[in-house]
Amino acid sequence: MKAVVxxxxxxxxxLQMTNIAIPETADDEVLVEVKATSVNPIDWKxxxxxxxxGIPLKFPIxxxxxxxxxxxxxxxxxxxFHTGDKVLARPDLTNRGTYAxxxxxxxxKLAKLPDNVSFEEAAxxxxxxxxxxxxxxxxxxxxxxxxxxxxxGAGGVGIIGIQLLKHIGAKVITTASAANTxxxxxxxxxxxIDYHTEDFSEILHxxxxxxxxxxxxxxxxxxxxxxxxxxxxTISGQIDEALAKExxxxxxxxxxxxxxxxxxxxxxxxxxxxxxxxxxxxxxxxEDGVKAAQEVSxxxxxxxxxVIKMAD
Numbered sequence: 320m321k322a323v324v325x326x327x328x329x330x331x332x333x334l335q336m337t338n339i340a341i342p343e344t345a346d347d348e349v350l351v352e353v354k355a356t357s358v359n360p361i362d363w364k365x366x367x368x369x370x371x372x373g374i375p376l377k378f379p380i381x382x383x384x385x386x387x388x389x390x391x392x393x394x395x396x397x398x399x400f401h402t403g404d405k406v407l408a409r410p411d412l413t414n415r416g417t418y419a420x421x422x423x424x425x426x427x428k429l430a431k432l433p434d435n436v437s438f439e440e441a442a443x444x445x446x447x448x449x450x451x452x453x454x455x456x457x458x459x460x461x462x463x464x465x466x467x468x469x470x471x472g473a474g475g476v477g478i479i480g481i482q483l484l485k486h487i488g489a490k491v492i493t494t495a496s497a498a499n500t501x502x503x504x505x506x507x508x509x510x511x512i513d514y515h516t517e518d519f520s521e522i523l524h525x526x527x528x529x530x531x532x533x534x535x536x537x538x539x540x541x542x543x544x545x546x547x548x549x550x551x552x553t554i555s556g557q558i559d560e561a562l563a564k565e566x567x568x569x570x571x572x573x574x575x576x577x578x579x580x581x582x583x584x585x586x587x588x589x590x591x592x593x594x595x596x597x598x599x600x601x602x603x604x605x606e607d608g609v610k611a612a613q614e615v616s617x618x619x620x621x622x623x624x625x626v627i628k629m630a631d
Contacts, residue, residue: 320338320339320340320341320419320420320421321336321337321338321419321420321604322336322337322338322339322381322418322419322420323335323336323337323381323382323418323419323604323606323609324337324339324378324379324380324381324382324418325366325378325379325380325382326378326379327378328366328367328368328371329366329367329368330367331363331366331610331613331614332610333366334366334382334606334609334610334613335606336605336606337379339379339381339419341420341421342415342421342422342423343423344392344393344394344423345394345423345425346394346395346396346397347394347396347397347425347426347427348394348397348423348424348425348426349390349392349393349394349397349400349406349423349424349426349429350390350391350392350393350421350422350423351386351388351389351390351391351406351408351421351422351423351424352388352389352390352391352420352421353386353387353388353417353419353420353421353422353629354387354388354389354438354442354628354629355386355387355388355438355439355441355442355626355627355628355629356383356385356386356387356417356418356442356626356627357383357385357442357443357446357624357625357626357627358383358612358613358615358616358624358625358626358627359384359385359446359447359475359616360616361384361446362382362383362384362416362613362616363613363616363617365380365382366382366613374412376413376414377414378414379414380414380416381414381415381416381417381418381419381422382416382418383416383417383418383419383627384409384410384412384416384417384445384446385407385408385409385417385442385443385444385445385446386407386408386409386410386417386422386424386442386445387405387406387407387432387438387439387440387441387442388405388406388407388422388438389403389404389405389406390402390403390404390406391421394426396426397426398426399426400426400429400431404431405431405432405434405438406424406429406430406431406432407429407430407432407441407442407444407445407582407586408424408428408429408430408445408577408579408582409428409445409446409449409575409577409582410422410423410424410425410428410577411424411425411428411577418604418609418627420629426579427578427579428577428578428579428582429579429582430579430582430583430585430586431583432586433586433587433589433590435590436586436589436590436596438628439598439601439626439628440589440596440598441586441596442624442626442627443475443596443597443598443623443624443626444479444582444585444586444589444596445577445582446475446575447474447475447476447478447479447624448479448582448585449575449576449577449578449581449582449585450476450554450573450575451476451477451479451480451483451530452479452483452581452584452585453573453575453576453578453581454476454480454530454552454554454573455467455480455483455484455487455530456483458550458552458571458573459528459530459550459551459552460550461484461487461489461527461528462487462488462489463487463488463489464488464489464490465489465490465527465528466489466490466492466525466526466527466528467484467489467490467491467492467526467527467528467529467530468492468493468494468519468523468526468528468529468530468541468544469481469484469491469492469493469529469530469532470493470494470519470529470530470531470532470533470537470541471493471494471495471532471533472493472494472495472499472503472506472508472511473495473496473499473502473503473622473623474532474621475621475623475624476530476532476554477493477495477532478506478597478623479585479594479596480530481493481503481506481507481508482506482507482593482594482595483588483594484507485506485507485508486588486593486594490509491507491508491509491510492508492509492510492511492512492523492526493508493510493511493512494511494512494513494514494519494533494537495511495512495513495514496513496514496515497513497515497516499511499622500513502622506595506597518540519540519544520540520541520543520544523544524544524546525544525545525546526544526545526546526549527545527546527549527550528545528549528550528551528552529541529544529545529549529550529551529552530551530552531551531552531553531554531555531556532553532554532555533555534553534555534556535555535556538553538555538556539559539562542559542562542563542566542568542570543566545566545568547566547567547568548567548568548569549568549569550568550569550570551563551568551569551570551571552570552571552572552573553570553571553572553573554572554573554574556572557572558570558571558572596623596624597622597623597624598623598624598625598626599615599621599622599623599624599625600612600615600621600625600626601626601627601628602615602625602626602627602628603627603628603630604627604628604629604630608627609627612625612626612627
């Protein structure tokens with residue numbers, strides 16, 4: 320099968336289209352013919368070598384950990400999915416990712432794809448969507464009526480996060496550039512703070528929770544605006560435990576756990592029109608297409624998700 324791989328860490332020039340074997344599947348796995356995948360920051364951060372200690376993978380590495388496609392083979396223990404089913408998933412993080420014509424996925428990571436959700440929309444959903452879902456429901460435990468700040472509202476996690484928070488009934492505040500104000504209010508944000516001209520820590524106080532996707536000083540200053548007993552979760556840094564204790568904030572870093580049941584609930588919200596997937600751009604599955612898609616992600620200026628589409 321065709322796959323875009325890296326054989327060493329480095330810049331985008333290390334991405335190469337090649338032929339590798341179709342993955343073998345375990346008894347609890349299915350083989351998915353990939354129809355679309357998407358780019359996440361983990362893809363190019365791993366390519367650059369930033370994550371090699373925490374995520375040691377054997378070369379050649381197929382990047383990509385979002386998939387939408389059609390099942391072509393099922394393992395003997397797979398019960399609820401069948402050949403021909405349209406599915407989406409955030410597969411396990413292995414060296415055989417989704418920048419390929421086929422990928423293997425464990426049954427418990429799969430969700431069935433509703434007919435009114437496209438492969439491109441589905442491919443944009445798993446990693447960012449599950450991160451938002453688990454941060455909001457599992458970590459922050461947001462309830463209706465609470466006030467929540469989500470840092471970086473125009474990113475993949477932020478866009479889904481705003482919509483989930485609004486669905487819960489929370490008051491949603493987010494940070495973004497002024498150019499994205501109307502867009503984010505259209506998704507449900509009650510207040511958008513322009514991080515170029517305004518300091519959120521001087522504007523906000525006594526919020527119930529903060530979902531941080533930025534890290535650094537933004538993460539540190541977030542503690543100043545949370546009421547005692549409030550919660551913070553970050554996907555972009557490590558928690559200063561002493562600061563959290565001083566501010567009386569329950570805080571933790573999180574890394575998403577692939578979960579087919581949660582992904583099913585999430586894609587059903589998209590199918591029902593409760594949430595929508597925002598796609599920044601769609602690129603062809605080719606060496607140049609994947610390089611271009613990663614370049615957009617590295618720019619930090621994408622509005623929504625960057626999708627890679629297989630040829631029809």
